[in-house]
Amino acid sequence: MMEEPFYDFEQDSTSDFPFWSPMDSNIQLQPQPENGLSDCSSLTGQLSPWSSFTCQSMFPDDAQISLTDLDGQALQLEGSAELDSSLLVQPKANKLHKHHRLIPAPPYKVQRYAANIRERKRMLSINSAFDELRCHVPTFPYEKRLSKIDTLRLAIAYIALLNDILISGCHPKSYVEQCMKNGYKSHKNAIWNTSDLTTRLSWIKWN
DNA sequence: TAGGCCATCTGGTCCT
DNA sequence: AGGACCAGATGGCCTA
Numbered sequence: 001m002m003e004e005p006f007y008d009f010e011q012d013s014t015s016d017f018p019f020w021s022p023m024d025s026n027i028q029l030q031p032q033p034e035n036g037l038s039d040c041s042s043l044t045g046q047l048s049p050w051s052s053f054t055c056q057s058m059f060p061d062d063a064q065i066s067l068t069d070l071d072g073q074a075l076q077l078e079g080s081a082e083l084d085s086s087l088l089v090q091p092k093a094n095k096l097h098k099h100h101r102l103i104p105a106p107p108y109k110v111q112r113y114a115a116n117i118r119e120r121k122r123m124l125s126i127n128s129a130f131d132e133l134r135c136h137v138p139t140f141p142y143e144k145r146l147s148k149i150d151t152l153r154l155a156i157a158y159i160a161l162l163n164d165i166l167i168s169g170c171h172p173k174s175y176v177e178q179c180m181k182n183g184y185k186s187h188k189n190a191i192w193n194t195s196d197l198t199t200r201l202s203w204i205k206w207n
Numbered sequence: 208t209a210g211g212c213c214a215t216c217t218g219g220t221c222c223t
Numbered sequence: 224a225g226g227a228c229c230a231g232a233t234g235g236c237c238t239a
Contacts, residue, residue, distance in 0.1 A: 111225085112216090112217080112218095114226095115216095115217085115218095115225095115226080116215075116216060116217080118226070118227080119215080119216075119217085119227090119228090120214085120215070120216090122227075122228075123214075123215080127213095127214095147211080147212060147213090148212085148213085149212090
């Protein structure tokens with residue numbers, strides 16, 4: 001069986017760029033409301049080190065691609081019986097990813113390519129949700145960007161702690177101070193190191 | 208250099 | 224039937 005020819009995006013030359021800029025040490029933790037609960041609506045528009053979700057990190061310079069762009073590509077695909085080879089052999093300015101990718105040259109399944117676009121779009125929306133979640137969990141200003149798994153675990157621990165504060169009826173600040181003194185003992189089995197969590201919260205209160 | 212993290216592709220399965 | 228969702232595979236980047 002004949003092998004399909006492949007196009008190597010690597011040949012298009014790549015310009016390196018950081019996925020994420022180094023964190024500015026001056027960036028402050030987002031202050032939490034006095035009751036320790038975040039107002040989502042107020043936070044939505046706020047900037048945090050990790051909140052600026054765009055695709056520019058993946059698509060450098062003029063090659064930024066958004067969900068809308070992916071929509072356009074998908075529509076273009078769905079509307080064409082024949083797949084334009086220009087969509088498969090990505091031009092330099094429209095390079096999908098700096099990673100080494102081997103895309104079969106035409107004839108290539110139009111449906112498969114459209115499915116890839118939908119999948120990328122889906123992952124983008126998931127990642128934007130992760131970015132939004134990162135805005136709502138306490139992080140140190142010098143801390144590097146939380147990974148997805150750490151974001152989830154910290155969010156779980158944070159919610160558990162907030163729940164404990166509500167149940168205790170204590171003032172959040174004094175509750176956190178108490179946790180700092182005695183060590184936080186949550187009945188929840190939060191994987192995230194809870195003492196680390198209280199340290200984060202105490203930092204928020206005192207800075 | 209190994210390991211962690213991530214983006215992407217892909218084929219399978221589920222759902223509408 | 225087609226889209227959404229998922230998990231495995233792959234390979235690049237970064238850091239200790």
